[in-house]
Amino acid sequence: MPLGVDPAQSFEVRQDDLAKVQWREPRGDDGLAKGEADVAIRRFALTANNITYARLGSRIPGLGFGYWEFFPAGSGWGSVPVWGLADVVASRHPNLTEGTTLFGFFPMATHLRMTVGAVSGATVLEESLHRRSLPATYNQYLIANRGLALGPEAMDAYMVLRPSFSLSFCCATYLSEQRWFGCRRILISSASSKAALGLAMLLAGEGLEVVGLTSRQRVAQVAARAVHDRVLPYEEITALASDEPTVFVDIANATDVTRAVHDHLGSGLRTSIAAGFTHGSDVSEALPGPRRALFMAPAHMQRLQDLWGKNGYWQRFTEAWQHFHALIAKGTAFVHTSGPAGVERVYREVLEGRVPNDTAHLLSIR
Structure with a gap:
């Protein structure tokens, strides 16, 4: 599927007023450079955690980066980062093939063009120039069927709860x-x-x-x-x-x-x-x-990975996560919504704090 087939590709918010939103038209497909890949974003979670990202969009003292920097938008506008699943629809990286499903950090959009670095085991490194100075944890993507291997319901819970x-x-x-x-x-x-x-x-x-x-x-x-x-x-x-x-x-x-x-x-x-x-x-x-x-x-994630090693960190995290998943997932309704109108409606509900704490939203723009 070529980049730019959807008329409402990217959902953006005003950086100085998160209640103001717009849908931006997709850019034209100018072809992939060597090492690049296009992914079609399948679905993503939207929670209060993502509103935190938006609140911290611009750099503030003590942070050293702002979340608007991950997916640059038009002047004065920002793309709210989300955690979700995306399918590789075109690739010029030798170790990342079309059809691969990735879990990771994406914009609220239908597509993303990535610059792919190392592909090692289940991990894919995003190394676009503007992202190299940003926290490494957000630039690491997992090949879903290798690094997670979760069923649909467990995957929904993971997208919502893991961040x-x-x-x-x-x-x-x-x-x-x-x-x-x-x-x-x-x-x-x-x-x-x-x-x-x-x-x-x-x-x-x-x-x-x-x-x-x-x-x-x-x-x-x-x-x-x-x-x-x-x-x-x-x-x-x-x-x-x-x-x-x-x-x-x-x-x-x-x-x-x-x-x-x-x-x-x-x-x-x-x-x-x-x-x-x-x-x-x-x-x-x-x-x-x-x-x-x-x-x-x-x-702190990076500090603990340096202290325990990446494998040690994820082993401890996964053990704790399993207990949390058992505690929370059974009492949570995972609600799926698709289409631009639905995405905008749910965004406003989350922004205004109107989502019950036993409800979680999974969204797809397409």
């Missing part, structure tokens, strides 16, 4: 390495999110009190997952004992919630970690208590 669980896994490992910063209480915002649920699951059995914060209407549903010791609505932050040394892992980065936690806990808050950004990317506000620390999972 957010990477944050859970790396953050739990970091907290353990730091010996919980001398605290026995871990407070996690956006407790209904997959990243927060994964983190709470991984902290169980460590002798910690794990407290989740969420909206009032989601308290019962989150508590039913039975991974937190307590689940509180945001309005009841003051119910927490303020003299208990606490680590705050902020998944939402909602200004009012973050300030309420800092105001109430004060000196009892030993560490405040900004780990998710579904409500904004600003971490510069001066607050009572410790200065907020920015936690970026890609940097």
